[in-house]
Amino acid sequence: MNRPQPEPVQIVKERRDAALAALVARVPYSAFMGFQFERRGDELTGLMPYRPDLIGNPALPALHGGALAAFLETTALMALSWSMIWPRMEAGESVDILPKLPKTIDLTVDYLRSGLPRDAYARAEITRAGRRYASVQVEAWQDNRARPTVQAMGHFLMPDFEARS
C-alpha cells in the first residue's frame, strides 16, 4: 500500500498561477485595459480596476458600456481557455503551448445599472462546452454582488486543441 506522496501545495499553486498568467499576458488589449484574473482552485474572477479613462459618461459619472462589454467578453474568453488547459495541467501534461483563442460569434449585453466609477468584478459560467461551439453566461458587479451591473450571454467558436505538439 504505497500511496504516492501528494505534490507540495506550493508547487501546484505555482504551476496553476503560471499557466493563468501566461493566458492573461498574451492579449495586448487586456493589458491595455488593465484586466486581471484571480484564481481560487479552478474558479476565476475577472477584475477591472477603475481608471478615469474607462469613463463613458462624465456627467454621472459612469463607466463606458463598451469597456464593460469588453470586460465581460474577455472574462468569457478567459474562462473558455482556462477550461481547455485545466484538465491537461491537472493530468500532468505540459501546457507551455497554449490553445488558440476561441472566437466570439455573438455577445448579447444587458446593461442593468450604470457602471460606478469603481472597480468591477466578473465571473463566467460555461453553460455548454461542445467540441465546436460553447455558450457562456457572464456577469459583472461592483460594490454589491447581489446587484449586478451588466450581464451577457455569448456564443463562441472553439479552437481545435486536439493536435498536441
Place this chain on the structure above:
Amino acid sequence: MSDNRTEIARSFIEGLPHCNALGMSLETIGEGEAEILMPYAEKLIGDPETGVIHGGAVSALMDTCAGAAVMSHPDAGVATATLDLRIDYMRAARPGATITAHAICYHMTRAVAFVRVSANDGSSDVPVAAATGAFAVEHGS
C-alpha cells in the same frame, strides 16, 4: 435647433475619456445617424498570433456610435444610456485597417431608441461586426 443638437452630441462624444483612450474620432453625426472611426493600434490587439483587433474594442466603438446616433436624433431627449446591445462578429478585422462604425437610430419612442450599427474595415462589403441595440431615452422635464 437641429444643428445645435448635433453640436452638443459632437462635443459630448469627443469629450468621452474612454473613446479618447481607444483613439476614436467622430466623422459625421446628425439626424439620428453617426459615423465614428477607430484607427488600428497595437494596444487594441486581441490575438497576437494574427494581429486582429479584440472584439471588446469593436464593441466599445459600436456602443459609442449607437449612442451618438441616438443623441443626434431629432426626437432625442437630454440623455441616453445603453439598455442592451447584441453584437454579431462576422469576420476578423484586417490587421492594420481603421474600423469605421456606422449607426442608424431607426425608431424612437418616448422612452426607448432602437439602433442598428455596423463596423467595417474597408476590405469587404461584409461588415466585421453588426449590432442592434435598445437605448433608454430621458426627456428631462
